[in-house]
Amino acid sequence: MHTMNNLRGVDLNLLVVLHALLIERHVSRTAIRLNMSQPAVSHALARLRARLDDPLFTRQGGTLVPTLRALELARPLADAMAQIQIVLRPDGFEPDRARHTFKLAMSDYGAGIVLPNLVAGLRRSAPNIDIVVTQLSREGMIASIMDGDVDLALGVFPQLPEQILSELLHCDTYACLIDRASLAPLAETIDLELYLARPHALVAVHGEASTEVDEAIHAAGHTRRVAVVLPHWGVAPKTIRGTDLILTVAAGSLTSIRDDDGLLVLPPPIRFPTIPFSQISHQRRRSDPALRWLRAFVVASAQPSVPSR
Structure with a gap:
């Protein structure tokens, strides 16, 4: 509750900038992500520092390192941003018309299982949907889902936090x-x-x-x-x-x-x-129609062929 109180009364636009900075850890990449100028991002960061009475980030080389206060705000802020996106998004998700970018994390083993069918299916059925795939360790994938850095992670997860949704795709030996x-x-x-x-x-x-x-x-x-x-x-x-x-x-x-x-x-x-290969996402995104669609599409892509949609 204390961290949420810290966010009350702060301009929503500033919170969007803070959320992006916590993900990108870089002013110029945040500017590109939000389609803003670098001076505008720097000005927003200055206002956030004054409003929250904390430096929020320190520079180490070319990277912004979050302070303890910023890290404390990261998770409730990610939850809030996810809920706002769901509220503002239309009730349905039309993949053949939507312009959207999903961030996925998986190993090259998972990529070999899912990506060929997934990419081919997206190009046929949802050509305006873009995906960005990163490779992380098992622990890194769970942390990125918890922090909202990725939308969906695919891998083998023997143990998961309660906040994580898991869906079995197939079992290997x-x-x-x-x-x-x-x-x-x-x-x-x-x-x-x-x-x-x-x-x-x-x-x-x-x-x-x-x-x-x-x-x-x-x-x-x-x-x-x-x-x-x-x-x-x-x-x-x-x-x-x-x-x-x-x-x-x-x-x-x-x-x-x-x-x-x-x-x-x-x-x-x-x-x-056996090796249970699953996809995971966060509970806070359960009602997100775009992510629900992607999860279903991944399930189909893990099969021998992707059905036409």
Whole structure:
């Protein structure tokens, strides 16, 4: 309640500027986002500082770093802006006519599953709808949804805050990728002894040490050595070729592997949990017709084809 009281009596236009500054952390990018001049954004920031009696941002290099007071205001301000947009938007959303930009976050694994159908479907059915896709860690995606920096995030989320809506898109399974030449001739399986003896490669956007794979290995009473940590799913198969490494990843990320690649896709010798791939958004956007439409479109895009709309 205290933070909301801080916002009462402040010009709504100034709050729009503050919200954009908290997202962009840069005056010129905020000006572009709001179609304002840089001096106008700077003047609005000066008025906000005077009205709220706080510097709100400090400069570090070319970036604006929010103060504790600004961070305290960020979440209630994001909630308020989302509700205002919903109120001002027409009751329906007409994607074939609407001009709108959605911000999405996903890994390159998620992008491979959803983006081809999503982009093709948008170009056919909603050519004025633009999307901006960023890659974040799992924790980064949740934080960006909470803060209102992105509209929708796609990934695997074992635990979510209560304020987050989650919708399952599909379930994947784990598979192992190994260089064919590193196996005995005619071998078509990986046994547990070989799996634990070999060094492993791990895909982690920001170098996260623990994964569901490691948790399952530990639960079975074993450990593995991770020799290489990679930031992207797409480069992982090329990294495995010509090595003794084993890569354990979602089978859906290995569909492009061909027999002549010199690589083998094999089932793992340990039972791993399934991989629930979901899309998440914030509860405050539940009634947003534009986001409801996008979520439905993403559900269709995660299937083999996008139905015409």
